[in-house]
Amino acid sequence: MEVHVAQARRTTATVLKQWSLPNAPAEDARLVVSELVSNAIIHGSGDVRLRLRLRHDDHELRIRVTDDSTVPARRRRASAAGLGGRGLHLVACLSLRWGVADGGRTTYAVIPTLTEAPLCRRTTQSSTDPMC
Numbered sequence: 001m002e003v004h005v006a007q008a009r010r011t012t013a014t015v016l017k018q019w020s021l022p023n024a025p026a027e028d029a030r031l032v033v034s035e036l037v038s039n040a041i042i043h044g045s046g047d048v049r050l051r052l053r054l055r056h057d058d059h060e061l062r063i064r065v066t067d068d069s070t071v072p073a074r075r076r077r078a079s080a081a082g083l084g085g086r087g088l089h090l091v092a093c094l095s096l097r098w099g100v101a102d103g104g105r106t107t108y109a110v111i112p113t114l115t116e117a118p119l120c121r122r123t124t125q126s127s128t129d130p131m132c
Contacts, residue, residue, distance in 0.1 A: 008037040008050050019054050025113045028094040029061055032109045035087035036065035039107065044069040060096065061111040072104035
């Protein structure tokens with residue numbers, strides 16, 4: 001698993017560098033890619049596919065990770081001693097919005113590409129803890 005996540009992170013870094021994305025949003029994007037790809041590998045099934053789309057007019061980077069599972073990603077409460085349960089919380093904190101699509105097969109996140117973006121954003125997921 002670590003090899004696949006590292007490859008997705010490297011590929012993302014290369015593409016974002018080619019697109020001249022500033023360092024701060026590029027780092028956020030690499031972390032979001034790591035979390036979404038990890039979740040797809042651990043909780044999904046089949047091949048994991050990553051898609052990046054830069055929207056200059058909206059100042060957004062859209063990240064989509066798709067696998068063959070129809071079980072949608074969801075935020076979990078992490079215990080103090082637990083190793084898991086924090087990934088989608090990080091995604092929510094770094095994204096303008098995130099959610100699931102394609103009948104649960106795709107988890108997406110939208111990263112602001114302007115460096116002046118707020119530190120914490122609301123998620124599109126229903127939650128009792130919508131703020132970071």
